[in-house]
Amino acid sequence: MxxxxxxxxxxxxxxxxxxxxxxxxxxxxxxxxxxxxxxxxxxxEAAEPELIPPVATPRFELARHNLPPALRFAGADLPEALAARLDFAPLPQDRPILLVGPPGAGKTLSCAKLAARAAMAGRPPLVVTADGARAGAVEQLAAFTRLLGLTLAVAAQPEVLAKAMQARKTGQPAFIDGMGCDPFDAAQAGHLHRLIQAAGAAPVLVLPAGLDAEESAELARAFHLLGARHLLPTRLDMARRLGGVLAAGAAGLALTEAGIGLQVAAGLQPLTPAWLAHRLAGGTPRETAPC
Structure with missing residues (x-):
């Protein structure tokens, strides 16, 4: 004054x-x-100075993840922002799980991890491989199932897969290792759709972290059209940029669990907003974050 x-x-x-x-x-x-x-x-009365806030920009530790514009959480509490914009859910429990995705995404190892966890919990699963195209795919999964004392069924055709699923007991976990699929190829997409129908399965998209965000989003949308509603990203122990994972989730897939290593017995991490925020902020996959 x-x-x-x-x-x-x-x-x-x-x-x-x-x-x-x-x-x-x-x-x-x-x-x-x-x-x-x-x-x-x-x-x-003295005039109050006019305060012009700075333009909101992504926080430094998030900028390197190459997040798409709709998922840039400038100025927001990161766990809350993730929970608000993405879906998080456990893997389906009531139907067989058919792991789908592009070649080399980590479907076979993820199938082995899921089977090992169920077996170690006292619930021996039905394990099937529907990958008849990739050389060594059957042998790779068979090596794991033998160690777990499980029988591996090989069923690369829809009618054979339907018969294999008849062995499933009520309430028994069932995991199917799908073949690598280009969802933009009509023949491959059609074959995968027939496998899903034959097994009565819930398709879960397996997608490696570190991909371009737009590429991941396009793949997620394509597999969503084939029935996928859940995402199991892999290589979160190695990838330094997770924009692709978030972009795939934002395309309509619930984030479930993540592959965080080659260990079959302990290589899956349930995804929560807190854990993912910790990882986005630079934390290592094995560090404990609040859930």
């Missing part, structure tokens, strides 16, 4: 002088008679 004193022969002259010097907003606090006229004490 600014204070000034004005003297004049009359009150009207003093007020006129105050308004000329301090403007119409000036307020008269008091008057008194002095020798030669009148004295006015006048006040004026």
């Amino acid at each position: 600014r204070l000034r004193v004005f003297q004049a022969r009359s009150a009207s002259l003093a007020i006129a002088a105050a308004r000329e010097a301090m403007g119409e907003e000036a307020v008269v606090l008091g008057t008194r008679r002095v020798a030669g006229g009148v004295e006015l004490t006048v006040a004026l």
Whole structure:
């Protein structure tokens, strides 16, 4: 607040002088008679500075993940922002799980991890491979199932897969290793759709972290059209940029679990907003984050 004193022969002259010097907003606090006229004490509130906030930009540790524009969480609490914009859910429990995805995504190892976890929990699963195209695919999964004391069924054709699923007991976990599929190829997509129908399975997309965000989103949308509603990203122990994982989730897939290593017995991590925020902020996969 600014204070000034004005003297004049009359009150009207003093007020006129105050308004000329301090403007119409000036307020008269008091008057008194002095020798030669009148004295006015006048006040004026000081103007507050206008504050212009900076343009919101992604936090430094998030910028390197190449997040698509819709998933840039500038200024937001990261776990809350993730929970608000992405879906998180456990893997389906009531149907067989058919792991789908492009070649080399990590479907076979993920299938082995899921089978090992169920077996170690005292619930021996039905394990099937529907990958008849990749050289060594059957042998790779068979090596794991033998160690677990499980039988591996090989069923690369829809009618054979339907018969293999008849061996599933009520409530028994069932995991199917799908073939690598280009969802933009009509023949491959059609074959995968027939496998899904034959098994009565819930397709779960397996997608490696580190892919371009737009590429991941396009793949997620394509597999979503084939029935996938859940995402199991792999290589979160190695990938330094996770924008592709978030972009795939934002395309309509619930984030379930993540592959975080080659260990079959302990290579899956349930995905939560807190864990993913910790990882996005630079934490390592094996560090404990609140759930």
